[in-house]
Amino acid sequence: xxxxxxxxxxxxxxxxxxxxxxxxxxxxxxxxxxxxxxxxxxxxxxxxxxxxxxxxxxxxxxxxxxxxxxxxxxxxxxxxxxxxxxxxxxxxxxxxxxxxxxxxxxxxxxxxxxxxxxxxxxxxxxxxxxxxxxxxxxxxxxxxxxxxxxxxxxxxxxxxxxxxxxxxxxxxxxxxxxxxxxxxxxxxxxxxxxxxxxxxxxxxx
Numbered sequence: 001x002x003x004x005x006x007x008x009x010x011x012x013x014x015x016x017x018x019x020x021x022x023x024x025x026x027x028x029x030x031x032x033x034x035x036x037x038x039x040x041x042x043x044x045x046x047x048x049x050x051x052x053x054x055x056x057x058x059x060x061x062x063x064x065x066x067x068x069x070x071x072x073x074x075x076x077x078x079x080x081x082x083x084x085x086x087x088x089x090x091x092x093x094x095x096x097x098x099x100x101x102x103x104x105x106x107x108x109x110x111x112x113x114x115x116x117x118x119x120x121x122x123x124x125x126x127x128x129x130x131x132x133x134x135x136x137x138x139x140x141x142x143x144x145x146x147x148x149x150x151x152x153x154x155x156x157x158x159x160x161x162x163x164x165x166x167x168x169x170x171x172x173x174x175x176x177x178x179x180x181x182x183x184x185x186x187x188x189x190x191x192x193x194x195x196x197x198x199x200x201x202x203x204x205x
Contacts, residue, residue, distance in 0.1 A: 001102065002109040002195065003125060007117035008132035009164045010157050011142035013177030017132050018113045020185050024192070024199055028111040029098045034091050039064040048086045053079075067148040074156040088120060109197055118162050118170065128195060130188075131171035133164045134178050 006021070006028075008014040022028050038045035040063040049064055050057060053072065058064040073080040095112065102110045111130075114122050123129050134142075143154050168174040173191045175184050192199045 001107055002127050002197070003099070004109060004111045005117045005123050005126035005129040006111050006113045006132070007115060007129065007167065008177075009134075009139060009161055009167070010115070010154070011139045011146070012132045012134045012164070013142075013175075014113065014115070014132040016177070016181070017130065017175060017184075017188060018111070020188060021111050024189070026109055026111055026192075026197075027098075027102055027107055028113050029095055031091055031095065031112070031114045034094045035087055036066070038087060038090050038094075039066055039069075045086055045090055049083070052082060052086065070148065071153065074153050074160075077160075080160065109192075116161070118167060119160070123170070128172040129170065130173045130175060130191075131164075131167045132175045132177055133168055134176070138178055139164075 004026075006014060006018060008017075018028055018030065037043055039049065039058075040046075041061055043063055046058065046060055046064055049069070050060070053069065057069050057072075069083070073083050099110065112122065112126065114120070117123050117126075117129065140154065143149055143157075144151070173188070175187060177184065189199050
């Protein structure tokens, strides 16, 4: 089973590529969704987060207010590291369970959609890595359109991530999200075929 990492800086267009991969029938592990589940109502991480950061960030039954917690930690590196020390081991276990399930199902390939793939060393378990990138102007425009995002928070997030050019240099496939979507999607399909996966290009591709 081929393990393909999918990553990219915030708002670079990674979610669109992940959607295409799912449409092509390749199972994808979404680490962001795993975090949402862990911090959601009665999520496994909720009690630890409340104990560390305070009850004003949520309740066991209602989960964590992720926007408020994000505002708290992204401009405070030590607090961010504390939160990561709670979440990352749980996410890794969740990911490993997914990989085991897909091996049992004899999947030809899976994709690990992880924003901080390189930052957490996750690329070491991947056979290939896809990096989605966009210009700084595109990234800022997209990111600032998201609810709860502001320039200070965005600057802090970008500072915590490996620069896009460094990620591109380490990628097996770099997809430019500033190019027309049809071109980018076809580039993805051609690459997946080139590494030996049976990909059927549909009529919308």
